[in-house]
Amino acid sequence: DGGITQSPKYLFRKEGQNVTLSCEQNLNHDAMYWYRQDPGQGLRLIYYSQIVNDFQKGDIAEGYSVSREKKESFPLTVTSAQKNPTAFYLCASSPKDRGTVETQYFGPGTRLLVL
Amino acid sequence: GNSVTQMEGPVTLSEEAFLTINCTYTATGYPSLFWYVQYPGEGLQLLLKATKADDKGSNKGFEATYRKETTSFHLEKGSVQVSDSAVYFCALFVGGSQGNLIFGKGTKLSVKP
Numbered sequence: 001d002g003g004i005t006q007s008p009k010y011l012f013r014k015e016g017q018n019v020t021l022s023c024e025q026n027l028n029h030d031a032m033y034w035y036r037q038d039p040g041q042g043l044r045l046i047y048y049s050q051i052v053n054d055f056q057k058g059d060i061a062e063g064y065s066v067s068r069e070k071k072e073s074f075p076l077t078v079t080s081a082q083k084n085p086t087a088f089y090l091c092a093s094s095p096k097d098r099g100t101v102e103t104q105y106f107g108p109g110t111r112l113l114v115l
Numbered sequence: 116g117n118s119v120t121q122m123e124g125p126v127t128l129s130e131e132a133f134l135t136i137n138c139t140y141t142a143t144g145y146p147s148l149f150w151y152v153q154y155p156g157e158g159l160q161l162l163l164k165a166t167k168a169d170d171k172g173s174n175k176g177f178e179a180t181y182r183k184e185t186t187s188f189h190l191e192k193g194s195v196q197v198s199d200s201a202v203y204f205c206a207l208f209v210g211g212s213q214g215n216l217i218f219g220k221g222t223k224l225s226v227k228p
Contacts, residue, residue, distance in 0.1 A: 104216055
């Protein structure tokens, strides 16, 4: 079955620690995205990548970093510079074919908690 | 700029009641419009979409019509079920090199038996 997987489901971070959230897709999609969701808020875009080895900052990129070395993988690192990292993190992907609507498909999410 | 405004929740209904969740948008250009649903503890699932004015998206008994004249995309269902309890997000997409989904804040729906 094709889809998007995120791991782990729950992640705990200590003060001053960097943590990395995994996102893998086997949909052969070109574009991938990371969103942050806080209670009562919509989704806010952290980073996105439209092609391998290229990525762009979204609305709230400070304190986060990403890489896109492979088409199917787009890991997100939450650095110690992110002062309020507790949130639900959602990864998404979409095809970029000409003439199609950019529908995004989401993974199940990772909940990050600070100890 | 581009933005989406949804009615604030939570919305609580009895089973078999009629549902409307309002969504209006502001956009430059001609956006595509989406409704996503998020069940507790899960990621978002695409519920329905519409790509141009007067299009109607439908899925699982839910419907929404793209109204350009009122810049709206209200979600409706004639008879809700307990299993419809979730958070519903309206979103728009305007194409371009940096086009991305713009989400509303979400509306929580609780359906009581």
